[in-house]
Amino acid sequence: MAFLTLRDIQKSYFLGKEEFPVLKGINLEFELGEFVSILGESGGGKSTLMNIIGGLDREFDGEVTFEGTLLDHKKEKQLDEYRRGTIGYIYQAYNLISHLTVLDNVLVSLEMTNLSQKERINRATELLERVGLGDQMKKHPNQLSGGQKQRVAIARALAADPKIIIADEPTGALDSQNTAEVLTLLEEIAKEGKLVIAVTHSQEVANHGTRIVHLADGKIDGDQRLKPAYPVPTDNVQIADRPLKASASYSNAFKHLRYTFWRNSLIMLGTAIGLFAVMLFSGLGNGIKAYIADQVNSLANPTAVTVQRYSKNANSQRPGQGEGSLTISNSQVKQLADLTHVKQAEPGYVLANGQFRLGTTTYALNNMSTWSASYQTKIIKAGTKPGKDEMVVDKNTVAKQYSSKDWKSIVGKKVTVTWVAAKADGTPVPVSRELTISGVADFGHNQVTNLTTYQTVQAANKSVGASTDAAMVTVKVNDAKNVDSVAKKINAIKQDGKRQFNAITIGDILGTINTIVTLATTVLAAIAGISLVVSALMIIVTMFMSVSERTKEIGILRALGESKKDVRRLFTAESLLIGFFSYILALILAFGLGAILNNVLYKIAKFDMIQLSLTNIITTLILAIVIAYVAALLPARRAAKLNPIDALSAD
Ligand SMILES: Nc1ncnc2c1ncn2[C@@H]1O[C@H](COP(=O)(O)OP(=O)(O)OP(=O)(O)O)[C@@H](O)[C@H]1O
Numbered sequence: 001m002a003f004l005t006l007r008d009i010q011k012s013y014f015l016g017k018e019e020f021p022v023l024k025g026i027n028l029e030f031e032l033g034e035f036v037s038i039l040g041e042s043g044g045g046k047s048t049l050m051n052i053i054g055g056l057d058r059e060f061d062g063e064v065t066f067e068g069t070l071l072d073h074k075k076e077k078q079l080d081e082y083r084r085g086t087i088g089y090i091y092q093a094y095n096l097i098s099h100l101t102v103l104d105n106v107l108v109s110l111e112m113t114n115l116s117q118k119e120r121i122n123r124a125t126e127l128l129e130r131v132g133l134g135d136q137m138k139k140h141p142n143q144l145s146g147g148q149k150q151r152v153a154i155a156r157a158l159a160a161d162p163k164i165i166i167a168d169e170p171t172g173a174l175d176s177q178n179t180a181e182v183l184t185l186l187e188e189i190a191k192e193g194k195l196v197i198a199v200t201h202s203q204e205v206a207n208h209g210t211r212i213v214h215l216a217d218g219k220i221d222g223d224q225r226l227k228p229a230y231p232v233p234t235d236n237v238q239i240a241d242r243p244l245k246a247s248a249s250y251s252n253a254f255k256h257l258r259y260t261f262w263r264n265s266l267i268m269l270g271t272a273i274g275l276f277a278v279m280l281f282s283g284l285g286n287g288i289k290a291y292i293a294d295q296v297n298s299l300a301n302p303t304a305v306t307v308q309r310y311s312k313n314a315n316s317q318r319p320g321q322g323e324g325s326l327t328i329s330n331s332q333v334k335q336l337a338d339l340t341h342v343k344q345a346e347p348g349y350v351l352a353n354g355q356f357r358l359g360t361t362t363y364a365l366n367n368m369s370t371w372s373a374s375y376q377t378k379i380i381k382a383g384t385k386p387g388k389d390e391m392v393v394d395k396n397t398v399a400k401q402y403s404s405k406d407w408k409s410i411v412g413k414k415v416t417v418t419w420v421a422a423k424a425d426g427t428p429v430p431v432s433r434e435l436t437i438s439g440v441a442d443f444g445h446n447q448v449t450n451l452t453t454y455q456t457v458q459a460a461n462k463s464v465g466a467s468t469d470a471a472m473v474t475v476k477v478n479d480a481k482n483v484d485s486v487a488k489k490i491n492a493i494k495q496d497g498k499r500q501f502n503a504i505t506i507g508d509i510l511g512t513i514n515t516i517v518t519l520a521t522t523v524l525a526a527i528a529g530i531s532l533v534v535s536a537l538m539i540i541v542t543m544f545m546s547v548s549e550r551t552k553e554i555g556i557l558r559a560l561g562e563s564k565k566d567v568r569r570l571f572t573a574e575s576l577l578i579g580f581f582s583y584i585l586a587l588i589l590a591f592g593l594g595a596i597l598n599n600v601l602y603k604i605a606k607f608d609m610i611q612l613s614l615t616n617i618i619t620t621l622i623l624a625i626v627i628a629y630v631a632a633l634l635p636a637r638r639a640a641k642l643n644p645i646d647a648l649s650a651d
Contacts, residue, residue: 002029009062024218033229035190037206040215084561085241088157092169096141099259109159127155147178161239167198193232253573271535271582277528285521287609304374327469341482347470354419372474383411383439390438394449421466543635555647571636579628
């Protein structure tokens with residue numbers, strides 16, 4: 001059985017429905033050690049035949065048998081393997097990859113062998129030295145002469161140690177000196193026991209071989225043996241091939257990215273700006289939330305839980321007002337104080353319609369409440385917190401109304417405060433009491449504006465026969481981490497199957513604010529995210545450009561044995577690298593500009609307003625990768641679907 005057998009190969013091209021037969025039944029047998037020249041008129045089908053032998057063409061009739069195995073040209077994978085492990089191509093137009101150096105061009109083929117990185121470099125170097133280019137390895141193809149380019153192509157064809165070398169007019173573009181050198185190299189290759197099949201127009205070239213096959217009108221009309229095939233050395237150790245590794249695709253994609261750096265840097269900058277904006281807004285959201293939490297915690301004690309009686313329509317019912325059933329009895333206060341993790345339960349009131357006169361002005365005491373553990377002494381801006389028969393007034397609604405400049409002078413004034421309390425049956429009773437203003441408080445945007453003590457209100461209410469049951473209880477928890485569990489426990493307390501209390505924690509208040517801030521910043525980040533759609537479109541356009549610029553390269557890679565999947569991965573890798581580098585740039589922008597913005601905002605709010613969390617950083621990375629991946633889908637698919645023969649003939 002011959003090493004390579006062609007049986008009744010037929011091939012036609014179709015223009016519309018019209019058939020143009022090119023090969024009309026080719027039968028040939030080849031052996032290792034042969035140097036076969038295929039001669040024939042122009043347009044006679046020589047290149048077509050080479051593409052069939054080389055496993056690039058799958059659309060033909062007939063059989064190709066290699067080492068006794070029938071090549072099933074319907075099976076792409078088998079053909080990819082065949083090209084990768086068995087075939088080395090040399091073309092008239094050299095077909096080197098322009099953005100790779102001479103050394104890298106040879107290495108591309110070696111990436112599909114199981115040699116180590118070092119062994120690959122050694123082999124590529126040896127081969128380039130053998131073809132006389134040991135000192136040209138760092139050059140790019142456009143810096144070489146025609147003869148040199150062809151020698152690089154020969155080194156590349158030999159690199160993966162294929163058994164068959166197909167040379168399609170290898171000397172067609174060379175002068176006589178270079179032609180002689182290339183022919184000597186091809187002869188040497190045949191002498192090493194490989195099968196060399198060269199297409200040529202030149203009888204002189206053909207005479208160099210061991211056999212001349214003549215093709216005319218799609219048939220073999222001459223098969224002349226000039227000398228016997230060279231003996232195949234028995235000590236030949238073949239280099240094993242293997243599919244391309246993903247890391248090789250990424251490394252090649254990176255090399256192309258570097259070669260087209262300036263064009264890609266603009267795309268990356270554009271994408272980075274979009275990613276940066278998304279990161280900035282999310283970071284701002286974190287900053288604002290932290291700022292609010294900081295502000296709220298500085299006004300209110302985070303370990304305090306405010307407990308009111310539970311009512312289904314609690315929102316319309318102000319505590320301490322109206323129905324007596326909404327008050328908290330002493331035994332209930334004790335019940336709350338006895339809960340685990342609770343340090344103390346302080347009863348409190350919220351006074352309805354409180355007011356006092358000072359001079360000629362009547363001051364309305366909105367939300368007059370009683371001092372409890374939930375307040376921080378930090379809120380007292382002048383004077384002290386209230387003691388018995390004392391009160392603290394609000395800075396903005398009371399003290400500044402009294403004297404806008406000298407608002408602190410209200411401290412020490414004695415005033416008669418009136419409010420409305422309720423009897424046990426709910427009937428309202430007016431109460432009045434002389435109190436001394438002990439301090440001025442600033443609640444920021446918190447609702448409570450004036451404070452006295454529980455004992456003061458209790459004594460006053462008692463004196464007019466009103467109920468002294470508390471309107472609310474401030475429960476002090478031993479540790480901030482137990483606040484939520486205590487609140488849950490309080491809410492779960494039932495009497496006669498009915499829920500008794502409604503526990504409010506700082507976390508609840510912050511939770512509501514945070515929801516709003518998150519919503520607002522997410523909307524902003526989403527708006528910024530729209531710019532990422534533009535980035536994705538830019539990447540798609542770049543990738544399509546890249547595919548059309550590199551059509552020939554795709555053909556070369558397929559001829560070297562890369563599969564459709566490898567080609568798709570090459571372009572996906574390039575897009576992913578664009579996404580990744582854009583992300584790195586966005587990170588630099590976010591941290592750099594973020595720091596500058598924080599500096600400016602710090603002067604205003606005394607707080608770092610932009611806080612990038614690990615989640616922001618990781619989410620943005622995922623976003624960048626997803627955008628790049630989606631943007632690569634269509635271009636990479638197009639690249640993979642290209643017919644290798646058409647791709648090779650691209651200009
Ligand atoms: N993709 C194609 N579609 C249609 N016809 C084609 C295609 N490729 C080649 N042909 C035709 O097939 C015939 C054989 O072409 P091929 O390139 O195999 O000839 P060749 O012997 O290598 O020619 P040359 O010596 O000039 O390179 C030519 O007539 C050519 O026009």
